[in-house]
Structures are given as C-alpha cells and as structure tokens.
Amino acid sequence: MRRISRLSKPSGARLASTTARPLAPLCVQRTARPSPSTPAVQINTLRFYSSRQPDPLPGSLSSGKPEVPEHNVVEDVLVEERVAVESYDQLSQRVFVPPPRPSVAERADEITDTLYTPATTAEGLESIGRLGSWWDDPEHWPETSDFVGFTPKQKVQEPVLLEAAVRRALTETLAMKQLGREEQMLGHWGLQDKAQCDAVLALDVRVDSEGNATVTGDLHSVGDVLSVEDGPTSVDGTYTLPSAAEALAWKQQADQSWKGASLQDARLKFAVIKRVMQLTGQVVPDQKLADIATARGLLATIAKPPKAKTFSQEIETKKQDLVGLPNVAFSPKRVTKGHKDQALGRFKLIEAEFRKRDLQDGPLSVPKSREQKHWKGEA
Amino acid sequence: MTIRALEKVSVGQNGIGAFILQCKRLDIHYCDHSGSSRGMNAFIKTHLSKFAQTHPAIEFAVSPRPRKHPVMIGHYINGRQKAICVANMEPSQILKKAELLRDASGDKVKRVNKPVTSINESVRGVWSPYHGNGMAV
Numbered sequence: 001m002r003r004i005s006r007l008s009k010p011s012g013a014r015l016a017s018t019t020a021r022p023l024a025p026l027c028v029q030r031t032a033r034p035s036p037s038t039p040a041v042q043i044n045t046l047r048f049y050s051s052r053q054p055d056p057l058p059g060s061l062s063s064g065k066p067e068v069p070e071h072n073v074v075e076d077v078l079v080e081e082r083v084a085v086e087s088y089d090q091l092s093q094r095v096f097v098p099p100p101r102p103s104v105a106e107r108a109d110e111i112t113d114t115l116y117t118p119a120t121t122a123e124g125l126e127s128i129g130r131l132g133s134w135w136d137d138p139e140h141w142p143e144t145s146d147f148v149g150f151t152p153k154q155k156v157q158e159p160v161l162l163e164a165a166v167r168r169a170l171t172e173t174l175a176m177k178q179l180g181r182e183e184q185m186l187g188h189w190g191l192q193d194k195a196q197c198d199a200v201l202a203l204d205v206r207v208d209s210e211g212n213a214t215v216t217g218d219l220h221s222v223g224d225v226l227s228v229e230d231g232p233t234s235v236d237g238t239y240t241l242p243s244a245a246e247a248l249a250w251k252q253q254a255d256q257s258w259k260g261a262s263l264q265d266a267r268l269k270f271a272v273i274k275r276v277m278q279l280t281g282q283v284v285p286d287q288k289l290a291d292i293a294t295a296r297g298l299l300a301t302i303a304k305p306p307k308a309k310t311f312s313q314e315i316e317t318k319k320q321d322l323v324g325l326p327n328v329a330f331s332p333k334r335v336t337k338g339h340k341d342q343a344l345g346r347f348k349l350i351e352a353e354f355r356k357r358d359l360q361d362g363p364l365s366v367p368k369s370r371e372q373k374h375w376k377g378e379a
Numbered sequence: 380m381t382i383r384a385l386e387k388v389s390v391g392q393n394g395i396g397a398f399i400l401q402c403k404r405l406d407i408h409y410c411d412h413s414g415s416s417r418g419m420n421a422f423i424k425t426h427l428s429k430f431a432q433t434h435p436a437i438e439f440a441v442s443p444r445p446r447k448h449p450v451m452i453g454h455y456i457n458g459r460q461k462a463i464c465v466a467n468m469e470p471s472q473i474l475k476k477a478e479l480l481r482d483a484s485g486d487k488v489k490r491v492n493k494p495v496t497s498i499n500e501s502v503r504g505v506w507s508p509y510h511g512n513g514m515a516v
Contacts, residue, residue: 310411311420312443322428327435331442 095145099134156241156280162303164201164247165240167254169275170261170295171203172226173268175219181227185271189226189278191238196225198242201250211262211294240279259296273298381510390498400436401484404454405477408444415466419449422470430477437481451476455485 108118119125135141156162176185192200203217242250263269269292273284282302284292292298308314312332316323323330331339341347393399409423410416423441431439444450448466451473455461461483465473 311409311416312411315423315441319424319428322423322431322441325428325431325439327437328427328431328439328441331440333443334445335440335442 096142097140099131099140102129151277151281151283152240152279153281155282157306158244158247159303160244160247160251161241162280162282163251163299164242165276165279166272166295166299166302167205167258168197168200168241169272169279170213170258171200171205171215172222172275173271174205174213174215174261175203175222176226176271177268178215179219179223181223182267184223184227186267186274189275191240192225194239194242196222197239201242201254205258205261207257207260211260211264213258213261259294259299261295263292263294263298276302392498399456400434400481401455401457402437402453402481403456404438404440405480406450406452406454407439407441408447408451409441409449410445410447411443413446413448416449418468418470418473419465422465422473426470426474430474434481451480453480453483453485455483457485459485459487461485 108116156165172189173185176182199218200222203215203219203222205213205215207213241247263272269289272295273289273292276298277283280302284298284301288301292301308317315330316332322328338347341350393401407419407423407427409419427439427441431437448464450462450464452460452462461480463476463480465476468476
C-alpha cells in the first residue's frame, strides 16, 4: 500500500520541454542599480546610522514637505539614486572597502562567436558571482567601521551628576532657542571640553511664575560650540560632565529655581531630553514623555536608583529599619557551619588542633570553586 | 517513724512572678530567586521589622539558603529546636507560624490523653508498702 500520495506532475516540467531558451547565468540577474519603480533609500541611514550622521528629524517636529507633482517623480527617483550611490561611495571610503562591482556576462543567445557552445553540465566550469571571504578580511571591514552610539555605554546614575546634566541641557537648549537657531536646536550637538561645560553651568537661568525660563550671559559662545559639526562623536572617552565632587559643589552654590522651568513646548522638551540622553545615557520611556512638564519632572523620571539584583541586596540597601534593629542579624550570604564556629570563637581552636595533628593545612572552609573543579575533571 | 521528704516551699511556674520566653532565637532562611520563597520574602519586607521590634528577647538571624525552600527554625532555652518549612505560604500565614514558634515551649510534642494535668502533688500522697502501720494478711 502506498503511504505517500503521488505528487502531481510539476507544471514546470511540461514547460521545460517546450522552452528552447537556455537559462541565463546567475550573475546576469544581479543588477547594479535598484529598480526605478522603488525609491532608493540612503544606505548610510540603513546600516550605519550613528551620531556622526546628521539626524533626520521626527515627523512631528519637521516642517511638512509640499506635495511633489507627478511629472517630477521619475526625476526625483533618479536624483535619489544618484545621491544614494554618492553617499555609498563616500561612506565606503571611510568605513569599509566594498567588493568589486559585479560584471554582467553576455546572454547566451546574443553571443556572436560561432565557436561558443553552451555548457550542458556544471563540470569544469569556473565558479563566479560570489563574494567569497571578502568581508572576513579585516582590511575590508576595519574596526573604525564599528557602530558609534549616540549615548555613552555606561549610564550615569549619580543623582548629582544627573542634575548637572539636566541643567546643562536646559541651559544649552534655551540658549539655542533665544539665539533663534531652532533648527539646530533639534539637530546633533557637538561635545565640549571642561571649560565650556563649566561656562554653561555658570550661566544664569531665570524662571518666571508661569515656568518660562530665560538664560542670561554669553549665549553666542555656547551656540557656536554646539553648532560645530567636526568634533568628537563618541561620548565615551570625552568630557561630558563634571566629577561628582565638582557637581556637588556646584549644586550647593546654584539656585534651584531652574527646576521649575516648563518643558511644555514639544521642541524644547525633545531637545533637552535628547541632550540629556547624549550626556548620561538615560533613555526616557515613551509612555513617560507626556507626563514630563518641567525640568523637575524630567529629573524625577531619570534619577532613580538602579534596581537591586537580588533580594538580599534590596534588604541591605532599602530595609535599614530591619537591618538596624539590635536583635536582628542579617547576612547577605549563606551562613555556614564555619561562620557559626567563628561566631562562637571555636574556629581558631579547631584549626589549631588540626595543625597540631597535621591534619589540615589551611582554612577549614572549602573554596567555592571546589565542585566546579571536579566537574571540569580537575584534581 | 515514717520518713518524710522535705516539703517544697513553692513550685516554679513560668509566668507566676516572672515570665521567661522559652524561644531564644529564630533563624529565618529564604532564597533570593526561588518562587517558593516569594511569600517569605514579602514577610521579611513587610512584617518582620515590626515582629522583631515587639520581641526584643528573641534573636532573629536572617540569612539566605540558596536553592532551598524557606524555613524558620526556633531555638529554645531547653536546648531543643523546632523547624517549620514555610514554602509557598502567604506572608500572613508565615506570621502565624512565627507566632507559633514564639509561643512554643520547645518541649517535644507529647500526646495528652488525660482530661486534667497538674504539677501539684497528690493530696493522698504516694502509697508505699514499707511505711505505715502495716496490714494484717
């Protein structure tokens, strides 16, 4: 009895007998240019998006584009293609070496050479059309092509530093706004050195009763530094914030009224949060964005202590009312027999007696990795 | 002459004159990660602080016991111990177990099959064949 039902005859088999045209080589099917029916996307925004590239504005913040007439669509596509190819070339010079462009073989039915005979089997044919180990070569894909993040790798957690970062971001944003550079306010800002950071923190921020904040001082120097495109792009390894001691000294001297500055303006809020993210690595969740109305609210959102890894750590740090009681002994690690002996003062005596009898040459406690050694087959 | 034992002036009873809590120490063990310790961890967070404050005569030793069920061990002044596993219990249930350990005497649990128990001597005394006037057979 047949267990597997018969397969229906493939439709291609009937066609193959009638089709005299040989199959074209695979390399012919690879096209160097994208299809004109689909608009080309800039390659650098796809794979290599980083803080070095000019940031495209969010849709809600950028001004609406006028509608393009239909007759210009083809020209626009061509222009976009050209831009994409140029940006690809520029990018490839900086970050990687692209593989050679694919060569297109002549179609078998268009070959004029009378001696040419199409092959019927793959035996003896040269293999073409693949990249091989091109990307495995470190010269083609150097370390400089690594992703450069917008935020630092290590998040800033210290409340004093976060406060300094929010104050700095607010001051810089207000300065850009007052200078009339609103488009640059939403763009990518450069990083500064220590002197400029201190100068920004020293600027006076005044907040009126309605929450409108203004900055007074040398705003042009702040705006000019922020607008500089050529500068360190990676936050890691560059000066972003003062040390904790300096920030504490600054906080004790500074007026705290700046925390009441209103962030109701969406562009202002975006610019401040973007800068805080760049300086501290603290990302504000989307669902909390609408609740942030002032600089104080932003501080409360990001200045949260890190979550305890274990329950023991949580008890140690947060439950001082329990740990501090005189009749409560809390141990974050497992209490062993050795600990009990030590508490009773018996441990030293046991060790001494062992030493006398030459039975134990070391501490009584067994190292933690003893079992792990056994698992690995070690002695 | 019959031999008479020395008469007791008083019988020591805990609570008459002074009360000494029999439970001297309570070991509280939990696990950081296991689900059976969820109630115990909540008990430590919410109830233990107040419970320890109200019982200064008891020493509380809180420590983790990784990969094991949570347990409470009462140590008593008679040298005995009493352990209760509180896996998967609610914090309120664990509080009741802690009160049970606090109130326990530490004695081995014995079956009580008499309606009345007393520490007082028998009024009639203990009969002895060697004492008294004797009996004519």
